[in-house]
Amino acid sequence: MAQNVTPTKSNLMATQKSLALAKMGYNLLDKKRNVLIKEMMGLLDDVKLIRDQITDKYNLAYHALQEANISLGIISDIVEDVPVDYGIHVKYRSVMGVELPRIDYEESKLNLDYGFEQANSKVDYAYKCFSDVKELTVKLAEIENSVYRLANAIRQTSTRSNALKNISIPQFEKTVKMISESLEEKERESFSVQKVIKSQKERAQ
Template structure:
């Protein structure tokens, strides 16, 4: 029996019952939070799976177009080197049940083609568009995977706290309430027996006194 070291008084009984109610409420809230986070992470895991598949397919398409462009145009390194460096990414966050999840905002700006059409063909254009798509998908995947990691950490932490309440704190308060209630009940029985004895002794004495007075 996991009983707290407390004096069995009515005040402590009331206080312990209140703590038990708060612990039960805390467990209910943590359990609800855990379930919401689990649903959120399951949705994101499925989304990450779809994104990885899309990235893989788009990469294959992009490299196939690059291969065809190389075959028809020769070396295309100069065209790749003229592509602008990406700087249109902004980071923010959102809160899900108190868990801060990243939001990666990709500001897509119109791209100016940095090569002439006279010496290129459609394969290079299609490769360029495919790699642009890969970039957008990769940004989204980074956001999703980081969110999955943060949610998994939060779920484990929430689970530990819920387990502590369910397996340690709530049973301890429950046993303590029973201990105090049983102790008070035993004390009441002892007090009742004591008063009954006192009353019997008093009644006997009064009876004896009345008998002596009649003599």
């Protein structure tokens, strides 16, 4: 549906400019969407890989914890002595204006604060298994959050590009056509009037 504008040359030029900008905006949004989709598809492969790894690690860690509990009884007192890990730092990188998290994880050394009289090698092994789980969990959190942000950005970009492609650009094109046809019709009418006036002057002479 053409916009309701007065068919003048200035409005024609303004609408043509708006049409050109709309097409440029659509091309940029389409390129952005393609880049974001490519980025997300690469991360989805990583998500599947890490999820498989983390499932295996969790099974191994809980089995190790069970073995430690069997060898020493419930080890809740030992667990409370495990230090809090503050080695996680979140930074961000920008992909086509989308801020994606980048988690820097400084893996702490195996620093056990509980005494040897409280524990044994099974407890140490369980601690190590859960440390591996923690590292994979950090990686999975980074990637899944990035995928979520990319998916939202792709959806928003698609909505905007589709609005330009299916609504704005066709409206501008119809308006340009309407104004152009109106101006051409006026020119033909003006030309016909001028011919009639010229003919009348020639007869009068």
